[in-house]
Structures are given as structure tokens and as C-alpha cells.
Amino acid sequence: MVSTISRLPVLILLLVSMAAWAQTARQWLPLAKDGIHDPRNPALRLLQEPAAALSRLPADGAGNQVNWVHALERGVINPRTNILPETQVMVIDVDIYLNLRGGTPIVRFPHRAHTMWLDCTNCHQQLFASKAGANKLSMEAMLKGEQCGVCHGAVAFPLTECARCHNTPRNQPLPVGAIRGS
Amino acid sequence: MRTEFRKFYRPGVLWALALLAAIAGTMITTSEAQAEYGDVVINNHSDAAGMRPVVFPHWFHRVRFRCKVCHADLGFKFKAGGNDINMVKIIDGQFCGSCHNGKVAWAVDSCDLCHSGKPGTPTQVHESTINLLVTPGALTPAPAAAGKR
CATH class of the missing domain: 1.20.5 (Single alpha-helices involved in coiled-coils or other helix-helix interfaces)
Structure with missing residues (x-):
């Protein structure tokens, strides 16, 4: 037929x-x-x-297709922490909630994932002051490669991955004791 | 309902769908060649010195070192071309020379392994948001320099 x-x-x-x-x-x-x-x-x-x-590292849909934080957390890679013996390794597990008055969802910034890779001095005090609420953040600046855009949009997941930073619904209460930024 | 489906299910419609899918498929597979996200091209002095520009693969290094090793301990600034690197400093053990000394990684006599970029490629973080949105077109080598070597 x-x-x-x-x-x-x-x-x-x-x-x-x-x-x-x-x-x-x-x-x-x-x-x-x-x-x-x-x-x-x-x-x-x-x-x-x-x-x-x-190809052996955890997958990601953006950037170079590797979820680098997962790769580190799951022990798939074990990159060196320092080359100078006196370097302090400080992993800080403190979340900061940002964009509290914006229209897009609230940003939960995890210090932990960042301090596993970076030194405190990489961001503080030149890029960001170490005081919650003291930093005026702007997506325009980030898109121009400033603030978070120094890394996000260059080597960390790109700025087109909105929901990975804007990850906290606005209509629910923040966790007790949440640190509120700007 | 079934007759409606039969009406739609005609070879002509299927052919059109197949053609569309084939065109879409070709567009996907022939997308532009792109280096890895985060690859840095450093061409502060290379072109002028008759060397290929340096391609620094971030992915290769971050498998082995956390960001802080180079960006805190070794003092690399977070800016492509923003570090005043030259071969004298590298031989002296600064910047890349902290590891590229023949002990941790290959030494300075393996010129082509670092100076591996297309001649004329401008200093940049490849595929970065800045390149894609703010200065599109800055990725390709300058016409005069391309094909020089």
C-alpha cells in the first residue's frame, strides 16, 4: 500500500x-x-x-561544557591550592543574598564554591567590599567585564545563564539568619 | 480526527518537513569554528617579534591548579594582556616561568608549544561575553597578518 x-x-x-x-x-x-x-x-x-x-569531567550546558564546581566537589579533579608554602587556604561557607529589590529572582551568592577556587584577595577589596550591602552591583557593568563579569562571561559560566545566579524565588522567605546584601 | 491526520500525513508534507530538518541540520553542523571558552590569546609583543601569539588554555591549567595559584600566588591580573609578561621575566622565573622551567612544565626552549596562535590574532579572552557582545569581530586575525606565515 x-x-x-x-x-x-x-x-x-x-x-x-x-x-x-x-x-x-x-x-x-x-x-x-x-x-x-x-x-x-x-x-x-x-x-x-x-x-x-x-570529556571525562562532569557535564555542563554552557561555557566549555564542564561543570567545574562539580568536578572539584566530586573529586574528579584535584587541582593544587598553592605554589607558595605560606599561602592560606580559606574555604568560607557563607551565602549572601543579593538583588533584594530587583525584579528578577534574588541572587544567592555562595562563598563556598568561590573560595574553593579563589583567594579572598582576588575579589576583596578591589572588586567587592567585604561588607554586605556595601556593593552596588549592576548587570551592565558585569556585561562589560566588571564585577562578577570579570570571571562570569570569560572563564566561569556565562552571563546568559541567568537562573544560576538569580536562583532564589522572591515570594518565599529567606532562610533564618540570611545575610542580606544590596 | 483520524481523517484530519490522514489529510496531513501526505508525502508532500513529509518531504517538506524532511527538507526543513535537513536544512536545519546543515546549519547546526556547519557552525563557526570556535576555540574553548576561556582560552586567552596574548599578543602583547609576539606579532612585532615575528612570533605566533600565545594561546593560554585556561581549561588545561584549571584541571591542575585552582585560580588562586596563578591569580593570587603568582600575581596574574584578571585581564587578558593586562600583565606585563616578557620572555626575560619568564626565564627569570616570574609569571609563566614559575612552572614553565623544565621542572614542572616544559621550559622556554619549547617556543611553539605556547606561541601556537594564528599570526595577527588580537589579545583576548576567547568566546568571552565582551568579545561576543561589546567588540564582535575582534576574534579573527587582522587581514594583513593572516597568511603571513
Whole structure:
């Protein structure tokens, strides 16, 4: 009843959807084709390809497709904390709630995830004062690469991932003892 | 309901759908080549010195070191091109030279391993929001410099 010719488009649809599914799997361009490495550099083959290292790390939908905080928390990677012996390692587990009067959901800033990677002096006091409410934050400044935008939008998850920072509903009470910023 | 479906389920409609899907598929697969998010190109002195610009892969380093190792202990500022790095300082053990000394990582005689970028590529954090939104088009090498080497 159904001729072969009328089955053909079904087959094409199937193949294309399979190809589309393969596209959603994480892929990393080889260095020679990434647009910034010089493919004529004879030493290029000695460098590690991103896929070789990153495909083993926890997945993320943005940035370089790796959830770096999960990679660290789950012990998938164990990067060194210091090179100078006198460096203090200080992981602080304090959340600050921000954007309390804005329209978008409230921001819960986790010190913990940040201090696992960074030193206190990386942000304090040049980028942010160590006083809740003392910092005037602005998305425009961040989009220009200032404030949170120094890292988010460059090496940490990009600013298009709104809900990962604006993560706390406005219509629910904040936890008891929550530290309120600006 | 069933007749309605039959009306829709005609080879012509399917062909159109298949064609659309194929076009969409091609558009997805032929997307522009892009380096890893966070790769830094440093071209403060390289082009002028006849060297390829440096490509610093953030991903490779953060697997092995937390941000603070370079950005606190070694004093790297959070700005592409904002650190006054030169080969004399590196040989002296400053900046990259803290590790790229032949002990922790390869030494300065492996020029091409760091100076691996396309000639003429401007200093930048690749794929950064600034590059995408504020200065689009700054990613590609200058026409004069491209194809020089």
C-alpha cells in the first residue's frame, strides 16, 4: 500500500533527528580547527586536545561544557591550592543574598564554591567590599567585564545563564539568619 | 480526527518537513569554528617579534591548579594582556616561568608549544561575553597578518 518513495522522507527525518541527537552530545573542536591555533604550527600535535581532558569531567550546558564546581566537589579533579608554602587556604561557607529589590529572582551568592577556587584577595577589596550591602552591583557593568563579569562571561559560566545566579524565588522567605546584601 | 491526520500525513508534507530538518541540520553542523571558552590569546609583543601569539588554555591549567595559584600566588591580573609578561621575566622565573622551567612544565626552549596562535590574532579572552557582545569581530586575525606565515 505504502510505496517506497513515500517512506523515503520518513527515513530522512529519522536520519536527521539522529544527527541532531549526536549534536547535543558534548563535542570539542580539535585545536587545529578551533580558529585561534595556527594549524601550520608543527608543535600543535604535542598539545593535549580539549576533548581528551574535558570529556571525562562532569557535564555542563554552557561555557566549555564542564561543570567545574562539580568536578572539584566530586573529586574528579584535584587541582593544587598553592605554589607558595605560606599561602592560606580559606574555604568560607557563607551565602549572601543579593538583588533584594530587583525584579528578577534574588541572587544567592555562595562563598563556598568561590573560595574553593579563589583567594579572598582576588575579589576583596578591589572588586567587592567585604561588607554586605556595601556593593552596588549592576548587570551592565558585569556585561562589560566588571564585577562578577570579570570571571562570569570569560572563564566561569556565562552571563546568559541567568537562573544560576538569580536562583532564589522572591515570594518565599529567606532562610533564618540570611545575610542580606544590596 | 483520524481523517484530519490522514489529510496531513501526505508525502508532500513529509518531504517538506524532511527538507526543513535537513536544512536545519546543515546549519547546526556547519557552525563557526570556535576555540574553548576561556582560552586567552596574548599578543602583547609576539606579532612585532615575528612570533605566533600565545594561546593560554585556561581549561588545561584549571584541571591542575585552582585560580588562586596563578591569580593570587603568582600575581596574574584578571585581564587578558593586562600583565606585563616578557620572555626575560619568564626565564627569570616570574609569571609563566614559575612552572614553565623544565621542572614542572616544559621550559622556554619549547617556543611553539605556547606561541601556537594564528599570526595577527588580537589579545583576548576567547568566546568571552565582551568579545561576543561589546567588540564582535575582534576574534579573527587582522587581514594583513593572516597568511603571513
